[in-house]
Amino acid sequence: MTDGITAMNNMANGVLNAKIEGLGTTGDGVFYHDGKTYFLPNTLPGETVSFRFTGDTPELIEIIETSNSRVTPPCTLFDECGGCSVQHMTLPALLEWKADRITRLLDSVFVNPPAPEQYQTPPRTRRRMDLAIQRVTGGVHIGLHARAGDPIDMTACDVLVPELFELLTPLRDVLSGIGAITGRADLQINLLDTGPDLTLSTPAPLTTADRTKLAIFAREHTIRRIAWTPLGKREIETVAQSRAPYIRFGSAEVTPPPAAFLQASKESEKAIQDAVLAGLPALNKKDIIVELYAGCGTLTLPMSDKGRVIAYEGDAEAAASLRTASGGRRIDAHMRDLVRQPLLPHDLKTARVVVLDPPYTGAGPQIEPLARSAVRDIIYVSCNPAALKKDLQTLHKAGFELISSTVVDQFLWSTEIETVLVLSRDPKRIKRENSRRNRSAPSHSDS
Numbered sequence: 001m002t003d004g005i006t007a008m009n010n011m012a013n014g015v016l017n018a019k020i021e022g023l024g025t026t027g028d029g030v031f032y033h034d035g036k037t038y039f040l041p042n043t044l045p046g047e048t049v050s051f052r053f054t055g056d057t058p059e060l061i062e063i064i065e066t067s068n069s070r071v072t073p074p075c076t077l078f079d080e081c082g083g084c085s086v087q088h089m090t091l092p093a094l095l096e097w098k099a100d101r102i103t104r105l106l107d108s109v110f111v112n113p114p115a116p117e118q119y120q121t122p123p124r125t126r127r128r129m130d131l132a133i134q135r136v137t138g139g140v141h142i143g144l145h146a147r148a149g150d151p152i153d154m155t156a157c158d159v160l161v162p163e164l165f166e167l168l169t170p171l172r173d174v175l176s177g178i179g180a181i182t183g184r185a186d187l188q189i190n191l192l193d194t195g196p197d198l199t200l201s202t203p204a205p206l207t208t209a210d211r212t213k214l215a216i217f218a219r220e221h222t223i224r225r226i227a228w229t230p231l232g233k234r235e236i237e238t239v240a241q242s243r244a245p246y247i248r249f250g251s252a253e254v255t256p257p258p259a260a261f262l263q264a265s266k267e268s269e270k271a272i273q274d275a276v277l278a279g280l281p282a283l284n285k286k287d288i289i290v291e292l293y294a295g296c297g298t299l300t301l302p303m304s305d306k307g308r309v310i311a312y313e314g315d316a317e318a319a320a321s322l323r324t325a326s327g328g329r330r331i332d333a334h335m336r337d338l339v340r341q342p343l344l345p346h347d348l349k350t351a352r353v354v355v356l357d358p359p360y361t362g363a364g365p366q367i368e369p370l371a372r373s374a375v376r377d378i379i380y381v382s383c384n385p386a387a388l389k390k391d392l393q394t395l396h397k398a399g400f401e402l403i404s405s406t407v408v409d410q411f412l413w414s415t416e417i418e419t420v421l422v423l424s425r426d427p428k429r430i431k432r433e434n435s436r437r438n439r440s441a442p443s444h445s446d447s
């Protein structure tokens, strides 16, 4: 037995027992044996299991003691389709696990950080999905890329918003007749305020007949836009458009480019926007908010009611769509690659606050100049705890403390974690926040 962990060797036939001690970043149960860490899919913290090694890989035989957090996965395709790695866990327990992971991360960077607020998007609210299309005898299957091997046809889904799930049936029909789908293809679906927005990527070019079929499909299903790209390339062509599709951010209507980045659900988008707006320092309308990685304006447009936003985004089309929607508002939208050309401390001189929402890899070369700048307040929206930790360490070294954080579970039944962090190195704000926390902490006499 090692590491104080239970890995109880017992019986004949190489059968061993182990206690699951945690959940790994991909959702597999973690146990320790002979000084090594092992992962067992479909097991949960606190469970006692029996397993056997095949080579160096443990294989689950039986769950001997079941966790209270275990439930029967609601979806009939769980374990097959490649999504939802932890549907055998209750949603409250999963949110608690996510919050705990962020708590431990924050504890490793800050001294006595405040506990995170928590938000979880409801089931069947996912409005953005990248789907794999596979030609099969007699038609196509539509499923997830995440699955190893061919996609499983998505005949059930507790994640996707019903309007998009219901569209899969007619989509199978029309895509079966598309000649350009000669093998594996790709379909990005975004649900905008004007309805579904589709981007199809195919291995062969669309024929004239394909284009006609897609245009008829768009008309019959009131889909405002269908775009097309050659598989693996970025040249996007609109093949059907009745009117400009749009999504509302704040009071503005934005027409995003095809396959644009959107937060996973309308509900989680609001939770993120609310956490960002609540975390802004007191501003007057002339104050400058510098926003990095602005996308099409999810945060930009609501923030422009609070101050003047100077927004930077690396994708030219996203930046252009934000610029078009910004007309008449206090927003300057710029296309800029912040890896190749990060903003330097002197570019940030006028910023009252910086809001950043970087991609999965984190802020990379942008974080050092941000830390060296004179900016006092930062709001960091993160979709990757590992990248976040690295960036927070740099910011903490430069004097930033954590004012508050919010964990947003927007990818249900997965281990993905979105977090909004409010940071400051303004001594007055830090002091105010500490006093507020001390006042609201339960005193000993309350207990």
Ligand SMILES: C[S@@+](CC[C@H](N)C(=O)[O-])C[C@H]1O[C@@H](n2cnc3c(N)ncnc32)[C@H](O)[C@@H]1O
Pocket: 261, 262, 263, 293, 294, 295, 296, 297, 298, 299, 312, 313, 314, 315, 318, 336, 337, 338, 339, 340, 357, 358, 359, 360, 383
């Ligand atoms: C997580 S998304 C956030 C977008 C937006 N804040 C939102 O909530 O919709 C990250 C954004 O960073 C942009 N991005 C990725 N790499 C970049 C780079 N090197 N420079 C600037 N922007 C980049 C992506 O195009 C994407 O819009």
